Amino acid sequence: MENTATAPRLTTRWVGDRPEQIDDQLAIEEPLEIRMQYGPAHARISKVISVTMRTPGDDTHLALGFLFTEGILTSTDQVASVDQEFWSPNSILVQLEPHALPNMPEQDKHFYTSSSCGVCGKASIEAIRTVSKYDSGSDTFSISVDMLYGLQAQLQQQQTLFDATGGIHASALYDRHGRLSWIGEDVGRHNALDKVIGRAFQERTLPLYHHILLLSGRASFELVQKAYMAGISVVVALGAPSSLAVETARSFGITLIGFLKQDRFNLYTAPHRIIVKG
Incomplete structure (x- = not known):
């Protein structure tokens, strides 16, 4: 099967003062384009x-995840x-059942998202709270420090596209025992x-109360918002959170x-879920 997520490019790599031609894999x-059809027959x-800039692959899950985390769809x-x-391989059509009505964005305008920032300029935190079906803050979920320390190594083993390109982000979902x-x-x-x-939306496994989301980079506001929606x-996060994310x-x-490492991390909110096993 052809790999549509990476592309080989001939480039020049400099090592010290010596150039060499190499084959490089780029993401x-x-x-x-995510299109939607709805209404009576x-x-x-x-x-x-x-319209979102993305790496091809899992386009069905991407479209459904976007529509769900933006509050446009609420149920499979x-x-x-x-x-x-x-x-076009770069256009996907989501057809709704004749009786289903989406929650369309205000002013009936479509989103444009880049690969760097997601959907920016969101409404207030309270507005997001009114859209979500789930309350992730009410569970009694807890995880051990030792299990957290093992997540970074697991993610590195699973990031196949990052290994090939060095230019890919990852989001990984683990259960309460640290299994991917x-x-x-x-x-x-x-x-x-x-x-x-x-994928969780399509497979009807929402809400993801007893799961851990691991981000390969920083934790931004829109990623925390999407996590709350699910x-x-x-x-x-392996990187830093923003102030609005906190x-x-x-x-x-x-x-x-x-800043998760193999032996340390920074805990910013809700510390009651982190336990130390003696």
Whole structure:
């Protein structure tokens, strides 16, 4: 099967003062147009909902994850089919059941997302809270420090596209015992997470109360927001969180961890879920 996520390129690598020609693998970045059709059979409405720059692969999960985490869809039962458009590999069509009505964005405008920032300019934290079906802060989920320390090595073993390109973000979902459930990889960190949540949405395993989300980079506001939409109560990042990510996690009761290494981490919010086994 052809790899559509990476592309070989001939480049020049300098080592000291000596150049050499090498074959380099680059992560592919292409636009994905997410279209949606809804309404009664005799009067279907077709709209472009989003254009996102992504790494091809798991486009179905990406589309469903995006529509769910943005509050446009709330249930798998709303979805009749998800198909790649026959005229373009970079367009995907989500068809809703005739009775299903999406929660469309205000002013009926579509989103544009880049691989760097996700959907920016969100409304207030309280507005997000009213959209989510789940309350990730009310669970009694707890995890051990020792289990957390083992997650970084697990993620590195699973990041196949990062190993090939060095330019891919990953979002990985682990159960309470530290076993990997799913992983999503993409040039966009928000896309990687939407791929994971979209799979859970399609397989009807939401909410993800007793799961740990591990991010390969920093923890930004929109990633914490998406985690809350899916009911995830523990978010762990290998990099730094932003101030708004911390504020959002605290408001939602999410345990937020940053700078995870094999022997240390920073705990920012909801410390009651972290336990030390004697």
